Amino acid sequence: MITFFSDQQALHRDVKEVLSGELVPSFEVAQRTDIVLKAIETRGLGPVMAPAQFDTDAVLTVHDPDYVAFLRGAWDEWHALFPDTTQAMPYCFPARGFRSICPAHIEGRLGYYSADLTAAIMAGTWEAVWASVECALSGQQQIIAGEKSVFSLCRPPGHHAGRDQMGGYCYLNNAAIAAQAYRDSGCLRVAILDVDYHHGNGTQSIFYDRADVLFTSIHADPAWDYPHYLGYQDEIGVGDGKGYNLNLPLRLNSTWADYEPALLAALERIAVFQPDVLVVSLGLDSYEHDPISSFKLDAEKYTFMGQRIAELGLPTQFVFEGGYAVDALGTNTVNVLEGFQQY
Numbered sequence: 001m002i003t004f005f006s007d008q009q010a011l012h013r014d015v016k017e018v019l020s021g022e023l024v025p026s027f028e029v030a031q032r033t034d035i036v037l038k039a040i041e042t043r044g045l046g047p048v049m050a051p052a053q054f055d056t057d058a059v060l061t062v063h064d065p066d067y068v069a070f071l072r073g074a075w076d077e078w079h080a081l082f083p084d085t086t087q088a089m090p091y092c093f094p095a096r097g098f099r100s101i102c103p104a105h106i107e108g109r110l111g112y113y114s115a116d117l118t119a120a121i122m123a124g125t126w127e128a129v130w131a132s133v134e135c136a137l138s139g140q141q142q143i144i145a146g147e148k149s150v151f152s153l154c155r156p157p158g159h160h161a162g163r164d165q166m167g168g169y170c171y172l173n174n175a176a177i178a179a180q181a182y183r184d185s186g187c188l189r190v191a192i193l194d195v196d197y198h199h200g201n202g203t204q205s206i207f208y209d210r211a212d213v214l215f216t217s218i219h220a221d222p223a224w225d226y227p228h229y230l231g232y233q234d235e236i237g238v239g240d241g242k243g244y245n246l247n248l249p250l251r252l253n254s255t256w257a258d259y260e261p262a263l264l265a266a267l268e269r270i271a272v273f274q275p276d277v278l279v280v281s282l283g284l285d286s287y288e289h290d291p292i293s294s295f296k297l298d299a300e301k302y303t304f305m306g307q308r309i310a311e312l313g314l315p316t317q318f319v320f321e322g323g324y325a326v327d328a329l330g331t332n333t334v335n336v337l338e339g340f341q342q343y
Contacts, residue, residue, distance in 0.1 A: 001150060001151055001340075003040055003046065003151045004050070004138045005050070005153040006131035013122075016120065017118040019118075028156065029326065033153055039333065051137070052141070062163065062177050064163050071126055074088060075123055075125060088120060089120045090107065092111045093114065094112055125171070129172055132154040136152045139152035143316075149340060152174065156171055158171070158177075159281045161173040173202050173203055174319050175279050182276070188212065189213075191270045193280050194281035196217075197285040198225065198285065198293075199220075199249070209239040210240060210244065211241055211243075214246070214273045220250060220294065222249060232249065248262040255295075256297055260308075263305065278317070282336060283323055284322065287325050292324055306343070
């Protein structure tokens, strides 16, 4: 299996986030991809390739142009005003009772385009985000060219990024951009399976009114965990998209005995949909020792996960998302990919 990865993705590093009321080092660290790359090499998964270069056309089919322009220029604008700071973060948001208006000042725009306090912007953020997108699009092109499977080792992750909003460590939605690229390349139906511990609220919101892209997600009950405000079972889509959004929230501390039936239900729905291609938002934070999650999957279960996904017999692009137990991240990631290949 070919892996696409760019060294540019490490330019977004040493970020801080607000967690439990404190400003702390982010759990989404550059070392995450280093660990995964080492496991890919050690276990001989396949070649690691640099992505091709792309313009913004594919991204602008998914994200608002003003938002993309904001991401591209935010650090320079912030740094010109606050040259002694190391990262840009919002301090106010357009909450209930406020107007949903994009202010002129960079502090106001940071709040307008942010969902939370986990997606700071630094000097290298745009370059890393764009390299992550190019890994997703390079993987998409490989599948279109005839490959059965490919792994886009994207960092920063993407599935919490909405059309015009960043959050949950995510800035541009790599899986959604790839899914739309498949549609624009002639695929009639695309399915997305999100196995990250946290609901892919950004991906859901992007395709919520569409019948050509099926979104399925297995995640922690948002009543008790992030992102809290999307990911409930009664969210099934609207308009043309009604019936094409499937959320399978699970209780905290769920084990494989809880998880496997949900996975099989998602795969059954995908099979009925009969997509031309499958995009997997591959988050590994369902691991039993993940520091910010509560599910209890052990390393072996990720092999089973890959095997179950392979049973669909679909061309499949894996797009890297979360997973913060860094020492085990390489093993867990490659277990999924090897399980898929070995089926």
